[in-house]
Amino acid sequence: MEKYITELMSLAQRCSCGNHHNEIPIETILVGHHVLEELVSFIQKKEYKQPVLIADKNTFQAAGEKLSSQLMKADINFSSSLIKPDENNDVVANEISLVQALLEIPNGTDVIVAVGAGTIHDIARFCSAKTGVPFISVPTAPSVDGFTSMGAPLIIRGVKTTFQMTAPIAVFADIGILKASPREMIAAGFGDMLAKYTSLADWKFGHLLKEEPYCPLVASITKDALNSCFEKAEKIAEGDEEGIQIVIEALIKSGLAMLVFGQSHPASGGEHHLSHYWEMEFLQRKLPAVLHGAKVGVSTALLAEVYKETFLPFISEPNCLHSVKDKDLVIRMKENLQEIIAIYHEIPNSTQLRALLEMIGGASLPSQLGIDQELVNASLRKAHHLRNRYTALKFINENQLL
Numbered sequence: 539m540e541k542y543i544t545e546l547m548s549l550a551q552r553c554s555c556g557n558h559h560n561e562i563p564i565e566t567i568l569v570g571h572h573v574l575e576e577l578v579s580f581i582q583k584k585e586y587k588q589p590v591l592i593a594d595k596n597t598f599q600a601a602g603e604k605l606s607s608q609l610m611k612a613d614i615n616f617s618s619s620l621i622k623p624d625e626n627n628d629v630v631a632n633e634i635s636l637v638q639a640l641l642e643i644p645n646g647t648d649v650i651v652a653v654g655a656g657t658i659h660d661i662a663r664f665c666s667a668k669t670g671v672p673f674i675s676v677p678t679a680p681s682v683d684g685f686t687s688m689g690a691p692l693i694i695r696g697v698k699t700t701f702q703m704t705a706p707i708a709v710f711a712d713i714g715i716l717k718a719s720p721r722e723m724i725a726a727g728f729g730d731m732l733a734k735y736t737s738l739a740d741w742k743f744g745h746l747l748k749e750e751p752y753c754p755l756v757a758s759i760t761k762d763a764l765n766s767c768f769e770k771a772e773k774i775a776e777g778d779e780e781g782i783q784i785v786i787e788a789l790i791k792s793g794l795a796m797l798v799f800g801q802s803h804p805a806s807g808g809e810h811h812l813s814h815y816w817e818m819e820f821l822q823r824k825l826p827a828v829l830h831g832a833k834v835g836v837s838t839a840l841l842a843e844v845y846k847e848t849f850l851p852f853i854s855e856p857n858c859l860h861s862v863k864d865k866d867l868v869i870r871m872k873e874n875l876q877e878i879i880a881i882y883h884e885i886p887n888s889t890q891l892r893a894l895l896e897m898i899g900g901a902s903l904p905s906q907l908g909i910d911q912e913l914v915n916a917s918l919r920k921a922h923h924l925r926n927r928y929t930a931l932k933f934i935n936e937n938q939l940l
Contacts, residue, residue, distance in 0.1 A: 539567040539790065546759070550798050555753040558802050564686060567709040569786060570652035573838050575673065576599065576652075577710040578608045586649040589616040592639055592662045594629045597654035599708065600678040601715050605653065617644050621661060628827040631660040634695040639665050642748050647671055652706070655723065656682035656830055660690040667703035675706040679719035680786040681728040681831050685709055686793030691814075692832075696821055698814045698924075700806075705797050709790065717782045722829060727901030728774055729835020731792065732894065733809045734764040735885045736841050740807030740882050740929035746874040747867060748928040749801070756795045760804040763791040768894075775897045811864050812837040815921035817911055828907045835895050835905055841931065843888035844918065849930045850882055862937055882930065 543562050550559040567705035568576055581589060587608065598620055599825050609616045620641035621635050629635065639661050652662035659675060659682075664672040667690075675685045684691075690703045723840070745752035762908055766772065767788045774781040795804050802810075813833035822826060851860045853875065862868050871878070884928045892902035904914050918940060924933040934940060 539569065540629075541786070542791070543794070544565065545717050545927060546794060546798065548897075549755055553753065555755065557633060557751050557753050558800065559753075559798050560688075562794065562797060563705055563707055563806070564794075564797075565708050567686070567711075567790060569711045569713065569783060571713055571792070572844070573710040573712045574605050574608055574676070577605065577676065577708075578612050578614070580674070580708055580710075581609075581614060581649065582612060584649070587615065588644065588646050589614065589649045589651050590643050590647045591616060591618045591651045591653050592621065592658060592665065593618065593653040593843070594621045594623070597658055600718070601676055601712070602653045605676065614692050617642075617647075620645065621658065625824065627828040628695055629657050630821075630827065631657050631664070631691065633695075635661055636664055636692070640668065641872075643669060643671070647877050649674060651676060653678060655679045656684055659684055660692060662690065663688070663690040663703040663912075664701070672707045673704065675709040675711075677709070677786065678715055679712050679723035680716050680782060680789055681719070681723040681730070681829065682727065683789040683792035683796075683805055685711075686790050687796040688800070690797060693818075693821065696818060698818055699801060702800070711786050711790070713779050713782055713786075716786055717779060718779065721899045722832065724774070724777060724782070724785065725898045726829040726831025726835070726897065727789055728767060728771070728831070729838070729895060729900055730831035731764055731767040731785070731788050731831075731893060733807075733834040733838045734760055734805060734892070736809045736838050736845070737805050737807035739845075739881045739885055740927070740931070741803045743878060743930055743933075744928035746804075746878060747870050747933075749803055751801075752803075753799055756799045759795040760792055763788040763795070771894050771897060775899065806925075807927070808929040809834050809837040809841045811924050811929070811931065812841065812917045814924050815829045815917040816907075816913060819913055819916065819917075825908065832901055832907060835891075835908075836901055836907060839888045839891040839895065839902060840904065840914070842891055844870045844934070845882050845885060845930055846887060849934055850879065852937075854896040854898075856877060864936075900938075905928065920932045
């Protein structure tokens with residue numbers, strides 16, 4: 539995908555959106571077979587002498603053991619940090635895990651290798667930023683779009699907050715390893731991509747009404763990645779190599795879009811706010827964690843229903859806008875009304891989204907994730923406070939439409 543990175547940077551340099559675009563520090567992205575051997579060659583080429591692998595028990599079995607064998611064959615001195623699970627046997631990117639990882643990175647470490655899915659990458663990304671040591675990404679499941687981004691969603695004092703840390707200098711995604719990952723994790727990756735329907739709509743909405751920073755190029759990259767998954771959903775459901783490659787490349791491209799933009803706006807809207815609210819509630823109740831992509835897939839379908847049955851009917855009725863207290867907001871709403879209506883009409887309906895999630899093998903309803911109706915209702919009323927972004931969910935709550 540090096541050619542893709544070059545083309546993306548060229549487009550970003552010519553972009554006229556007015557926002558600062560980050561350089562992409564990723565030197566190589568390999569998606570294919572036998573890429574762990576390529577990773578060892580990359581480490582040798584960069585003359586790294588003391589890698590540390592950050593993984594957990596499961597991801598070490600999935601890829602860490604093979605990588606360790608390859609490093610030993612190459613006579614590369616390395617160490618490992620296996621992040622311990624919590625009382626629910628979940629590995630969580632909280633203060634305990636972050637401190638463990640930092641303590642287990644030996645002095646003299648010159649590169650960190652994240653061997654795992656989203657949580658392991660968040661921990662490694664944090665450690666990379668705080669130590670100044672570069673990190674390499676080795677995804678073990680196509681489950682999230684954060685492999686190539688700078689954002690690290692961390693649980694700090696029970697609150698999930700995304701911090702901008704560092705992007706990897708390389709990504710080595712082995713199709714064989716990804717194909718062997720649990721079906722629920724593949725479904726989670728697909729759910730994370732479906733979330734772009736509502737995140738892209740909310741992003742444009744916030745730009746039109748509150749002048750939040752927006753980039754058509756980044757939006758286009760994200761939408762193209764989303765469309766590749768939507769159009770090839772049946773192939774992804776089959777779980778064969780072609781389907782796995784489609785979803786991992788879409789997730790990588792979505793992450794690159796966030797990396798270039800420098801923030802998570804294109805990939806995280808009201809649906810992610812609901813997901814984060816559910817996650818924090820589960821932590822407070824000491825309940826087992828639910829995969830991030832599973833939550834955002836379900837929350838996307840839920841939010842599509844709310845947007846189409848509550849938000850769109852309200853703004854489509856001219857007289858309703860008179861009840862909005864923020865008159866400057868009303869002016870901007872009227873100026874952009876047809877575009878806003880069109881944006882939210884483009885989101886597939888909840889029935890279609892749920893059918894897609896079920897086809898891939900994922901949950902489609904909150905109850906299937908252990909999320910009761912009381913928690914759903916609470917999140918719809920309160921989750922918009924978690925991020926300082928203007929979404930349709932925030933508009934709904936400001937105007938008491940629920």
